[in-house]
Amino acid sequence: MAAIPLRWTPRMHPLSPVGLAAPGEAARALLGRLRRSSPEELAGLEGAGARGLLVLLGKTSLPWVRGAVYLGVDAGARTLLLPTTLEPGVPVGLLEQAVAARAKGRVALLPEPPMLVQLESPSPLDPAALDALQALVLS
Helix, strand or coil, X not given: CCCXXXXXXXXXXXXXXXXXXXXXXXXXXXXXXXXXXCHHHHCCEEEEEECCEEEEEECCCCCCCCXXXXXXXXXXXXXXXXXXXXXXXXXXXXXXXXXHCCCCCCEEEECCCCEEEECCCCEECCHHHHHHHHHHHCC
16 A cells, blocks of 8 residues: 655644654754653653654653654544644544554654654653663664
């Protein structure tokens, strides 16, 4: 099945951030920042990763990282994490249904490069989790 390009436009009202996706150098910078964070600063944060990409989720304040895409949840698609400042060019409910046909659970959609990131089981952040994420992200 061929992929259909998804167009993104600026949102009139940004979503509240609940996570961020940091690709490439932004992932390296974020890992360094997280390693310097106190246990209190890491509390409430969870991480997931793939080669060259770190995704951070949190109910507490998220760190600022240049090059990261901040993610939020649209009321019309609760299982999708979407860029806080961009809106997909299709109704989010239909997009959520299409994504659910390919991936289960929470999914982050990134505009550039276009990417669908399945967030099955993010790990609470602690030194061991950071080691595992670093090995995965920087591999």
